[in-house]
Each structure stands twice: as structure tokens, then as C-alpha cells.
Amino acid sequence: MTTGTRLEEGLPPAGRRTREEHPGPDAAWWFVSIVSLLVIGRIWVAPWVTQDGVRAWATVFIAICVQALPFLVFGVVLSAGITAFVPASVWSRVLPRRGAAAVPVAGMAGAVLPGCECASVPVAGSLMARGVAPAAALTFLLAAPAINPVVMVATAVAFPGNPEMVAARFGASLVVAVLAGWAWLRFGKGEWLRIPERPEHSGGRWDAFRVAVRHDFMHAGGFLVVGGAAAATINVVIPAAWVNEVAGIPWAAVLTLAVLAVLMSICSEADAFVAASLTAFSPTAKLTFLVVGPMVDLKLIALQTGMFGRRFAVRFIPLTFVLAVSVSAFAGGVFL
Template identity: 85%
Template sequence: MATGARGKAETPPAEWGRRRAEPGADAVWWFVSAVSLLAIGRIWVAPWVTWTGVQAWSTIFIAICVQALPFLVFGVALSAAITAFVPAEVWSRALPRRGAAAVPVAGMAGAVLPGCECASVPVAGSLMARGVVPAAALTFLLAAPAINPIVMVATAVAFPGRPEMVAARFGASLTVAVLAGWVWLRFGKGEWLRIPDRPDHSGGRWEAFRVAVRHDFLHAGGFLVVGGVAAATINVVVPAAWVNELAGVPWAAVLTLAVLAVLMSICSEADAFVAASLTAFSPTAKLTFLVVGPMVDLKLIALQTGVFGRRFAVRFIPLTFVLAVAVSAVTGGLFL
């Protein structure tokens, strides 16, 4: 034992022998508490606020967060399950070895997994960490929230008697996802993409699952709140009259609803009902709204930036937006 200057044994620090709190262990409770306080404030405080802009902002913000949170939890849980329980070799057997063939297979896999865009980001990150080709994981990220069964059923309900709208949404969304994957496979560089770490845990698979859930929920949840704040602010600031004036110009209508899809940040399970209510716009413009929204919106931009890095976001998000607008315009012009 070390001794001090006077030859007496030094007393160990008080924290020796104590279990150190894991980083961020209490952050989950802080996040849940903040969301709960916001929801309570919307019910009890908002009625006393006289400025309608504040009421509208709080309503939109709470709606975005509450609507997306269950799907975010689902995606985080699925991502953690993939990390903890699915061996890495499963993905090498499930997907073709050639990246060009793996991309469309991953796109079709998105058609069978219910979930929204908030869920697809942590799942895609987990797939990359398990050895899946990044281009294939990104294709799944774009396709899953756009063409899954829940979204297709919601679109059919929102557009009764218009099966061509459902088919056009499915075809255009899958085409965009596959094209984006192929472009990233051909031109993307490894240093542009930050693949999330999935370290091994000695505590067993359930311990790995618990740690992954906590980490991903905090990381994605924080950026979801940031995206919700931005979307609510944009929805309140942009006058509705500006939007309606552009509906009569075909190309302007398409671009207007594409931008609105990004700014409004509506969950993919609900956006079809919003699109159907925009009666002043053409079917092609509505299709653009439905294709762009699940792939590029404010909360997705925040989530992708936080998970995959800023260098990735500034390249992949504009690519996705341009492809979504172009494919939607062509598809709508040919079939709607």
C-alpha cells in the first residue's frame, strides 16, 4: 500500500469499491419525463395561452412526437434484437453476396416489415453493424417506411376507389429506394458513412439487448425531438395562402408538396390522409407528397445526421430528395 509523506497509509478515495453509474443511465428517465411534461403542458397549460400560434405549435409538436414515439420504440427494440440475438452470418446468407443484387432484395424486404421512418434508421444502422452492405441497408431504410403493409392499407383507405394511387406509391417508392441504393453502391465512400458501433458485451445476450435499447432510444429520441421542434415551427410560420396559390401550376404544385412533405414531417402511416385532403393539388403532386415524406423529412434528417454523421447526411438526403421528386413526377404523369 502506498504511504504518504509522513509514512502513514493513505486512505483510499471514498468512491473506491462503489459501482459506477453507467453513462446515460438516468437519461432515459429524463427523456421520458420531458415528453410527459410536454404532453401535460399541452392539456393544462395551452388552454391558458391566448396566442393561437403557440397553441398550434404545441399541438403539432406533441402530435409529431407522440405519433412517432411508438414506432421509434419498435425500431429500437428490433435493432437491439438484431444486435443481440441474430448471428452475423444470417445476413450473409439472406442477402446476395453481390451488392448490386442485394440492394433490390433489401428493398423488397421493406415491404414486409411494419414501421415508420423513425424505426427504419436504427434498424438500418444495426444491419450495417452486423455486416450488411451499407447500400442494401440504406435501401431498406428508404423502402420500409414507404411500402410496408400498414402504409399500403392506409393509402387505400385514404383514396377509396383509386387503386392506381396505391400501386403508384408502391412502385415509385420502391424504385427510388433501389436507385438510391445503387447510386450509393457505385459512388459512396466509406469515410462518408459512420457505421454505429455494436460492441460485444460479456454480460450475455439480454444484457447486450438492454444496453443497445437504452443507447439507441436516447440517441434517436433526442434527434426526434429536434426534428419535431423544427417541423412544428415551419408549420406555424409558413402561411397556408402561399401554398394554395401554387396548386394551379403543375411543376410548382409538385415541388410545393415535395417541400411540404419535408417540412411537415408526418408519419408514413398517416400522410395519405393528409395528401387526400389537399384537394386543390393534382394526383401527381399528391403522389410526390407520399413518396418524399417517408424518405426525407425534418425528423429523418436529424435522425440520419445523428446516427450516420453529417458527411453522410449532406450527400444522401439531397440524392434521395431529387430521386423521389423525379420518379414521382414521371410515375404520376404516366399512370395517374
């Protein structure tokens, strides 16, 4: 059989292998990397892992995922509902035409929609896909999990007789969300942000709803698991004694609780009770914990990276963190 005959029959030329017959260098590289990590873990990490440590990691990981999953489902369903049932023209009528005015309106919209940070990411992605300005959608993404009614009630219950903490959390969180939206409106570039594409569908609205739910849940759920695993690892590795030592230094206490809010990745509906239990820290440090957590944590970093791309995450997340720490420290110093 000649080479020409083999090509005519759709067969590879003699002496050549197809991709299926001979895996490329990427597959081999991944295989070697995984084997190397397993060997390194077995030699250097395994001796330090105790049964109690494994149980603690599993407890934290499951708690984070179970706590966040209902709100993620809520956000996915809401996102799919926006995609399938809300015409794009609605947003042009609800939000002001000027981006600078649309940002604070979107921030206040977060005050009426219950949900946590896991829910806000797919909803913001759906809003962008429906034509909402990215700056306004990002403002909603930050505001919704921080100032919604459920969070405010939980904060009031966690800090009884201290309405100043509730007001300070609401005000500081809203200011951070609006400032971040305005900053992205002024300095953000289109190529930095990957606007999610809605899956194509050929059926009616309910079919579109079903397809969008499946698409968003599979996409966002995977990154929730990655963020939950990272948060559980950090919670187990960092000794509690290290945290208590810095509680007496004002600036160090603020930065410590800001970093802990990122690492612990507690759902915004529950973080007020954790903050109230940190009795060694000042009210300002606790406020920083409450403002930073719903806007920047490991779950959100993973979800935002997966939804909007790495180029977006490396710019927007540090911006949000700096604004959240600065505004909460100022608000705590003035009002608490």
C-alpha cells in the same frame, strides 16, 4: 512548498489553474451565444408570438413526437433484437453476395416489415453494424417506411376507389429506394458514412438487448425531438394561403408538396390522409408528397445525421430528394 513537490503530490503548479477552476473558451462562447439568442428573441421575436401561435406550435410538436414515438420504440426494439439475437452469418445467407443484387432484395424486404421512417433508421444502423453492406441497409431504410403493408392499407383507405394511387406509391417508392442504393454502391465512399458502433457488453444476449435498447433510444430520441421542434416551427410559420396559390401550376404544385412533405414530417402511416385532404392539388403532386415524405423529412434528416454523420447526410439526403421528386413526377404523369 516547491514546484517539484506540488507536481509530485498531483497538484497544479503555482499560478496555473485547472480546467475546472478556469472554464475554457468553448464554455464561455456557448454562454455568450445562449444569452445573445435569448436577448434577440426577447426583443425581436417575442412581440410577434401570440398565444394562439404558441398553442399551435405545441400541438404540432406534441402530435409529431407522440405519433412517431411508438414506431421509434418499435424500431429500437427491433434493432436491439437484431444486434442481440441474430448472428451476423444470417445476413450473409439471406442477402446476395453481390451488392448490386443485394440492393433490390433489401428493398423488397421493406415490404414485409411494418414501421415508419423513425423505426427504419436504427434498424438500418444495426444492419450495418452486423456487417450488411451499407448500400443494402440504406435501401431498406428508404423502402421499409414507404411500402410496408400498414402504409399500403392506409393509402387504400385514404384514396377509396383509386387503386392506381396505391400501386403508383408502391412502385415509385421501391424504384427510388433501389436507385438510391445503387447510386450509393457506385459512388459512395467509406469515409462519408459513420457506421454505428454497438455498445460493448459482458453479459448474455438479454443483457446485450437491454444495453442496445437504451443506447439507441437515447441516441435517436434526442434527434427526433430536434426534428419535431423544427417541423412544428415550419408548420406554424408558413401561411396556408401561400400553398393554395401554387396548386394550379403543375410543376410548382409538385415541388410545393415535395417541400411540404419534408417540412411537415408526417409519419408514413398517416400521410396518405393528409395528402387526400389536399383537394386543390393534382394526383401527381399528391403522389410526390407520399413518396418524398417517408424518405426525406426533418425528423429523418436529424435522425440520419445523428446516426450516420453529417458527411453522409449532406450527400444522401439531397440524392434521395431528387430521385423521389423525379420518379414520382414521372410515375404520376404516366399512371395517374
